Amino acid sequence: MDAVRRERSDAARNRAKILDAAAGLVARRGVDGLSMAEVAAAAGVGVGTLYRRFGDRSGLAYALIDEREREFQAAFVGGPPPLGPGAEPRERARAFLHALLERTVDQLDLLLMAETAAPLARFGGAYRAHHAHLAMLIAQAAPGADAGPLADALLAPLAAPLLAHRLREGLTADRVRSALDALLAGL
Known part of the structure; x- marks a missing residue:
């Protein structure tokens, strides 16, 4: 159990906000409309946070x-x-x-x-x-x-x-x- 890394509470909140924002964009525009910059803006986080957390657009899609x-x-x-x-x-x-x-x-x-x-x-x-x-x-x-x-x-x-x-x-x-x-x- 000690080896299991726990997600910080602020990171968990950011993850939830990011996934909610991305799901909303996909619902409105489809997967082709999924833009990292727009997701970051909608979630209120920096674009760097998205790239560090999900790697790229496909990583974000798979997370959804x-x-x-x-x-x-x-x-x-x-x-x-x-x-x-x-x-x-x-x-x-x-x-x-x-x-x-x-x-x-x-x-x-x-x-x-x-x-x-x-x-x-x-x-x-x-x-x-x-x-x-x-x-x-x-x-x-x-x-x-x-x-x-x-x-x-x-x-x-x-x-x-x-x-x-x-x-x-x-x-x-x-x-x-x-x-x-x-x-x-x-x-």
Whole structure:
């Protein structure tokens, strides 16, 4: 425990202000509108603080993704039902897929950038956590089912490149949600 470095309270406040300012800029202008100088001005910190803390624009973008991912994982691992423990496995899986859809739509530009950065970028730590959680719920809801490939099939429509493409074609998040429900009901 002594080796764990604690963030100073002023640094934590600055980090929160920076991430809030960056999230606001991305929400208004998309990831292409993310400017280090504008984030610094909106957060009330120096540009040097941003560069020291995040390295560059992509580091800041990944920090935004990471922050939201940590909140999401905390919710499905230990939050209230139906997303968290305490609900039936099918109900939890449904809540998980709906929450993941919402999270993906909310950060679509950032996730699109992250998932297309390298050939297998989508299948990093967050995907492994999502897959493991969903496979566990599927195994509980449908004993004997091949939970791993079924989890992949349920997660596939939530890939940022595919979802961005479909949304641009006019598909709505409500239709994706309904389709996920139909797939889940088929287990």
